[in-house]
Amino acid sequence: MAAETGTPTTLTLKSNDDELFSVAESAAILSVTIRNMVEDGCAGGVIPLDNVDGKTLASVITYMNGISAIPADEEKKKSYRDKFLSDKDFETLADMVLAANYLNMSCLMDAVSAKIAQVMEKKSVGWVRRKFGIENDYTPEEEAAVKEEHKWTFEGVETDDDN
Amino acid sequence: MTEQRSGRRLKSSQIDDRLSDLPDSVLSHILSFLSTQESVATTILGRRWRYLWSYVPNLDFDCVNQEIIYRVLLQHKLRSLTAFRLHYATRCSAYQLETWITFAAARNVRKLDLCLKDHVSSRRIALPRCLFTCETLVDLSLDSCGVVPSSGAVRLPRLKKLDLWYLDYETHESLPRLISGCPVLEELSIIFYGDIVYCNVSSPTIKKFLLKFTSEYCGGPDRLEINTPALEYIEINDYFLNIKIKCGVLTSLFEANITLQNDGQLCFQSLRKCLDSLCNVKYLTLDLSRCVEIIDSVPSPWTTSFRNLTQLELIADCCFLPKFLEIADNLEILIFTEQRYDEEEIEGWKETPQRKVPRCLSSHLRIIKLLDIKGNKHDFEFIRYLLRNAQVLEMMEIAYAEALTLEEKVNILEKISRFQRGSNKCEVAFVDVKVT
Numbered sequence: 149m150a151a152e153t154g155t156p157t158t159l160t161l162k163s164n165d166d167e168l169f170s171v172a173e174s175a176a177i178l179s180v181t182i183r184n185m186v187e188d189g190c191a192g193g194v195i196p197l198d199n200v201d202g203k204t205l206a207s208v209i210t211y212m213n214g215i216s217a218i219p220a221d222e223e224k225k226k227s228y229r230d231k232f233l234s235d236k237d238f239e240t241l242a243d244m245v246l247a248a249n250y251l252n253m254s255c256l257m258d259a260v261s262a263k264i265a266q267v268m269e270k271k272s273v274g275w276v277r278r279k280f281g282i283e284n285d286y287t288p289e290e291e292a293a294v295k296e297e298h299k300w301t302f303e304g305v306e307t308d309d310d311n
Numbered sequence: 312m313t314e315q316r317s318g319r320r321l322k323s324s325q326i327d328d329r330l331s332d333l334p335d336s337v338l339s340h341i342l343s344f345l346s347t348q349e350s351v352a353t354t355i356l357g358r359r360w361r362y363l364w365s366y367v368p369n370l371d372f373d374c375v376n377q378e379i380i381y382r383v384l385l386q387h388k389l390r391s392l393t394a395f396r397l398h399y400a401t402r403c404s405a406y407q408l409e410t411w412i413t414f415a416a417a418r419n420v421r422k423l424d425l426c427l428k429d430h431v432s433s434r435r436i437a438l439p440r441c442l443f444t445c446e447t448l449v450d451l452s453l454d455s456c457g458v459v460p461s462s463g464a465v466r467l468p469r470l471k472k473l474d475l476w477y478l479d480y481e482t483h484e485s486l487p488r489l490i491s492g493c494p495v496l497e498e499l500s501i502i503f504y505g506d507i508v509y510c511n512v513s514s515p516t517i518k519k520f521l522l523k524f525t526s527e528y529c530g531g532p533d534r535l536e537i538n539t540p541a542l543e544y545i546e547i548n549d550y551f552l553n554i555k556i557k558c559g560v561l562t563s564l565f566e567a568n569i570t571l572q573n574d575g576q577l578c579f580q581s582l583r584k585c586l587d588s589l590c591n592v593k594y595l596t597l598d599l600s601r602c603v604e605i606i607d608s609v610p611s612p613w614t615t616s617f618r619n620l621t622q623l624e625l626i627a628d629c630c631f632l633p634k635f636l637e638i639a640d641n642l643e644i645l646i647f648t649e650q651r652y653d654e655e656e657i658e659g660w661k662e663t664p665q666r667k668v669p670r671c672l673s674s675h676l677r678i679i680k681l682l683d684i685k686g687n688k689h690d691f692e693f694i695r696y697l698l699r700n701a702q703v704l705e706m707m708e709i710a711y712a713e714a715l716t717l718e719e720k721v722n723i724l725e726k727i728s729r730f731q732r733g734s735n736k737c738e739v740a741f742v743d744v745k746v747t
Contacts, residue, residue: 242333249337257340264330265344273355280330285358294354294361300379301352 159186160194161209167202168194171209175216180252199250204243207236211256229259238267238280331359339366343393346371347383362388369394369422377407384414394422402429408456409439419447421469426454437481443467443492453478459485465492472497477504477525487511513538518563523548537588545589548572558588565591570598587615595620599627600650616640621675626650629693636669643675648682649690672700672733679704683744685712686723695730704734710742 157173159182177183185195197205211232218224236244241260248257268276277284286294295302330338342350342364350364365388372380373396380397395415408427415423423445427436436457443465451467452474461481470493480486490496496514500521503510512520517539538559545561546568567589589595595617620639624646625631632647679697684690698707709727711720724741732739 242330245337245341246333249334249340258344261337261341262344264341268353269345269349273352276353277356282331282356282360284356286355291355298351298354300375301348301354 161205162194162196163200163202163205164196164198165202167205169202169205169209171212172216175209175212178212178216178253178255180254182251197251200247201243204240204247207240207244208247208251208253208256215255225255229255233259233263236263238264331357335363335366339363339368342367343369346373348373348375351383365389368392369396371396373398374400376401377403380411384411390418392418392420394424395420396422396424398424398426398428400428403427403436405436405439405457408436409441412439412442416441416445420445421447422450423448424450424452425456426452427456429455438478440464443489452476459489461485461488465489467493468495470496472499474500476500476502479504483509483511487513490514509534509536511536511538514541515539516541518542519544521546545569547585556585558585561588562591564589566594567592568596570601572601583615590615590617591619592617593619594622594624596624597627599625599631600648622646629689632693633669636671640670641675642671644678644680645676646680646682649687649693650683668700672697673702675703676701677703677705678708679706680708680710682710683712684709684723685715686719691726694727698727698730698732698737698739700733701737702733704732704737707737707739708742709739710744713744 158170159173159176161169161171161176161182163169173186177186182195200208211229214228214232215225218228233241241264245257245260245264248254248260267279271279276282284291333341338360342353345353347364347367347370350367353360353364354362365386368389369392370383370387371394372383375383377399392415395411395418397411408425412423412425423442437460438453438457440460440463442451443460443463444467446466446468448467448470450472451470452472454474454476456478458479458481459475461484465488473490473493473496475486475489486501490499490512491514493514494516496516498519499512499514499517500523501512502523502525504525512522513536518541520537520539520542522545534555534557536557540560541563542561543563543565544567545564548570549572569585569589586597615638617639618641620642622644623635623639623642625635626648627650629647629649636642636645679701681694684694694707694709698704701707709723711723715723720741727739727741
């Protein structure tokens, strides 16, 4: 890693609301998007990240620093990820999954996706719609048809209380 | 409850459908962490979700009936699959199994996990040939799903992890043939079930090997040959009654976890032979608590030295303890549970004054944890011996057996606290067992 060859290189990242962050290159290249920029030599000045706001980027950088400080031990990395995500609300998770997708960080992407999926598991349709703010744009007839078509999938989930 | 719900509604309108804001690729990635039943169920959420599930790159069926499985396979739209998991509980024909495996293989599946829970019918099904030439497979798990053939091509050039649980083998050639077709295999796990006389596991690449025999009456090989020079971790759960094990050199072996189960008499010689091949380990866990009787319980001379062994976890009769202390000069951590199959008071710990104190006690052993201490006579004897002779000991932790009364605990504590300590920096801690 860069740290071993001399002074650690620092990169400056800019969020879409013009906040600047400095982060060690060794941590930042967890993002394949940033790594490609570094490898192509476009990381000299400030790296603009047009799809990530400052609040989310700060969080992602905390994650980058935390996870890159852990040596190759999958168990420890996993428990760090679990802890890191444990207090995040859904809005933050949605921002993080978008940022992870844009930055091409598969480990963060998987962890956040699994966390969102976990929230959806075994929940009623009404609950998921409410929790994630999903608008039901089916007509009642369409909804009944879809429900009939995939009847088998509703075994073993919570029954709806208001739908 | 009603108030809570309206509160949520308010919040959800503020969220403004954030989940549906995510691009399809991200949504289907999220759905890939759900079972197929649950990801198909999301169709009901709204129009946007109608066909999203059919672009999820993995399929996961748990006890879904076959008509549904076929329907989902037909509706699924991706030409490649990262993972296909199918756990099926009812009777399954060879034709069905072949259809499912062919579907996955044709979609370049990387991870395949098949479990047919109806053992009786699955024991007669031959696993389809196309499974063994699925070149994209990285991780293959087969549980109770048929017979491994002994002919036909095996070409699994990317396979790293292979689980073979409760399978039958057409001949004793089936297993070696399968393994030899996996040039980069790193992890192998086998649970023997059927009748197989001879078993040979040879691979230059395997690093992790788990071997389990379900019971001595359910078959398993009479002769087992292990030839895995790159092995780093081995776990064996075994009966050593009649089986002859031949094991090649294991120079890279780092950690071993051995549990012996024996309903008859275990001969220390056969145990020793098995342990000899593990002499390079750094961490060793050995559980002899499920052996009814160890016939020659005064162990025969042992010449093998476990020079790298720094941590030993032993669950056995305490007569084994001195034996292991003698052969592990560099042992630093000892975790010991005194346990016998029959609960009778035994002759117990015998201190042999003519024997010199094992080297690890005088120079390396720093931490001793003793679990399930009941306060038997021999408990005190070996604790006294360890405390007196361990000269660099930093910590001895004594965990009381669960059923002890407060009075018994106090009695143990008082007695042990008075024992002479060979190391002046040694602390003795008494703890209650954690209920796991």
